[in-house]
Amino acid sequence: MSHNPIRPWRNIDRRKTRQIHVGSVPVGGDAPISVQTMTNTLTTDVKGTIAQVQACAEAGADIVRISVPDEPSARALKEIVRESPVPIVADIHFHYKRGIEAAEAGAACLRINPGNIGDEKRVKEVIRAARDHDCAIRIGVNAGSLEKHLLDKYGEPCPDAMVESGLAHIKILEDNDFLNFKISMKASDVFMTVAAYTMLAEQTDAPFHLGITEAGGFVGGTVKSAIGLGNMLWAGLGDTLRVSLSADPVEEVKIGFEILKSLGLRHRGVNIISCPSCARQGFDVIKTVEALEKRLEHIKTPMSLSIIGCVVNGPGEALMTDVGFTGGGAGSGMVYLAGKQSHKLSNDQMIEHIVEQVEKKAAELEAARAAEAQAAE
Numbered sequence: 001m002s003h004n005p006i007r008p009w010r011n012i013d014r015r016k017t018r019q020i021h022v023g024s025v026p027v028g029g030d031a032p033i034s035v036q037t038m039t040n041t042l043t044t045d046v047k048g049t050i051a052q053v054q055a056c057a058e059a060g061a062d063i064v065r066i067s068v069p070d071e072p073s074a075r076a077l078k079e080i081v082r083e084s085p086v087p088i089v090a091d092i093h094f095h096y097k098r099g100i101e102a103a104e105a106g107a108a109c110l111r112i113n114p115g116n117i118g119d120e121k122r123v124k125e126v127i128r129a130a131r132d133h134d135c136a137i138r139i140g141v142n143a144g145s146l147e148k149h150l151l152d153k154y155g156e157p158c159p160d161a162m163v164e165s166g167l168a169h170i171k172i173l174e175d176n177d178f179l180n181f182k183i184s185m186k187a188s189d190v191f192m193t194v195a196a197y198t199m200l201a202e203q204t205d206a207p208f209h210l211g212i213t214e215a216g217g218f219v220g221g222t223v224k225s226a227i228g229l230g231n232m233l234w235a236g237l238g239d240t241l242r243v244s245l246s247a248d249p250v251e252e253v254k255i256g257f258e259i260l261k262s263l264g265l266r267h268r269g270v271n272i273i274s275c276p277s278c279a280r281q282g283f284d285v286i287k288t289v290e291a292l293e294k295r296l297e298h299i300k301t302p303m304s305l306s307i308i309g310c311v312v313n314g315p316g317e318a319l320m321t322d323v324g325f326t327g328g329g330a331g332s333g334m335v336y337l338a339g340k341q342s343h344k345l346s347n348d349q350m351i352e353h354i355v356e357q358v359e360k361k362a363a364e365l366e367a368a369r370a371a372e373a374q375a376a377e
Contacts, residue, residue: 010264014236017207020180022136023087023108025062027182027240028207033233033265034062034240035256036209037249038091043073043080050083052249057085059253060268060300063240065089065111074101081106089138096122103129109136113169116147127176136180138209139169141196143187157187159195166200182206182239186213190228197237207239214244221245222255229259267302270358273317274307281309282327283347295355301362305354306336315341323357325350337361 004010019029027034037056041048043066053064068074068090081088089109090102096117099110103126110130117123130137143157146165154161162185173181183206185196193212201208212228215221225243232238243252243259260266272292277285289307296305306324308314314326315336324336325345332346337357345353 004264012234012236012263012265014238015201015208016205017239018179018205020136020182020207022063022089022240025087025108027136027209031239033238033260035060035253035260035266036063036065036089036240036242037061037252037256038065038067038242038244039249043067043069044076046076046079049076049080053080053084053086053088056249056253059250060257061086061249061253063087063089063108064249065091065242067091068098068102068107069093069095070098071101074098074105077102077107078105092117096126099126100129103133103135106133107135109138111138111140113140113145113165116145123172124176127173127178130180131178136182137173137178139166139173139181139183140209141166141169141183141185142213143189143192143196144213157192159192159199162187162192162196163199163203166196167203170204170206182209184209184211186211186244188212188214190224190231193228194231197232198235201237208237210238210241211244216246218245218247218251221247225255226259230263233259233263233265268300269302270296270299271302271304272296272307273304273321275309275313277309280312282329282331282333283309283350285309285327288351291351292354295351296358299358299362301365303358303361303365305358307354322361323354325354 017028019031020027025034039049039052041052043049056064064086066088068077077090087108089111090107091111092099094116099112102110117126141162143162146157146161150161150165166183166185185200187193190212197208210229210232212225215224229241241256243255245252257266257268261271272289274289275285304321306317306321308317309327311326318324318326318336319339325333327333332344335342335345
């Protein structure tokens with residue numbers, strides 16, 4: 001639950017699920033909602049893939065998924081896992097041996113559909129490998145690759161078909177006494193996705209991996225994901241998520257965190273509150289925010305910064321942020337610290353000074369957190 005006794009209208013009651021682990025990352029239960037992405041390099045390009053994994057981890061990814069389509073990729077995965085700073089999910093389709101090889105290579109999770117990797121004997125071999133190597137499984141139901149008998153039954157991809165597919169895959173794992181799994185019910189259609197997850201939530205306590213699959217490019221995919229994921233997260237669904245964009249995986253991570261931050265479900269880095277700017281602005285808001293976003297990417301401490309062009313809403317927004325700047329007149333504005341007016345500042349010194357103030361505040365917050373942790377020991 002996202003509990004806010006002062007502003008109860010912001011509370012979110014999360015669906016109760018059992019907890020599993022993807023490597024060192026807990027998923028489900030009362031664990032924070034984790035953010036995932038997927039590499040788009042060739043897996044056999046070990047150096048390039050490791051570099052992308054590390055960039056995603058630096059951006060905040062808790063888990064990274066890597067496609068393992070063939071035997072050379074499975075061999076490369078072992079080295080990638082060894083160098084990765086975060087748990088790796090191996091994306092497996094059809095070839096059951098790739099699942100076994102990925103588990104042996106150290107993958108923390110296998111993304112499979114138990115029903116499309118062969119007969120019962122092969123499924124049991126993959127489950128045995130996952131169990132032997134402490135590897136979780138994600139059942140990945142996708143509207144674009146539903147089983148033929150379900151398409152024949154329902155006529156087209158739909159929430160009922162997706163849920164029936166998901167429950168059938170769950171039964172396979174549970175019949176083999178394997179409970180270390182999560183499940184996703186993805187479609188490129190927002191309505192279908194939300195309906196499928198909502199229906200399935202009534203029938204299992206498995207953790208949910210959320211996503212709108214094949215959402216599109218950076219702008220369109222971000223909007224679709226924000227609507228779909230935001231809807232489900234607000235309703236309490238979701239234990240881990242991926243924003244699927246035809247873009248740099250690092251951008252997927254950033255958008256994922258922004259969605260969670262907007263709902264108060266995760267906090268990481270600087271949350272910039274800024275106005276769209278208008279003729280009243282006392283400085284170039286758009287260019288200033290663009291510069292500050294880049295300059296403050298290194299800050300991991302959760303904190304807030306308001307950048308408002310004029311005094312209409314500026315002072316009010318600054319009351320609720322750690323650091324704030326409100327445009328005034330004559331080429332200067334007002335700096336706010338901890339919600340209070342602090343000092344005037346000329347516009348040409350603004351960016352450097354704000355970066356300094358944010359870094360100083362981040363250091364103070366981290367020191368206070370460390371002191372609290374030490375006192376609790």
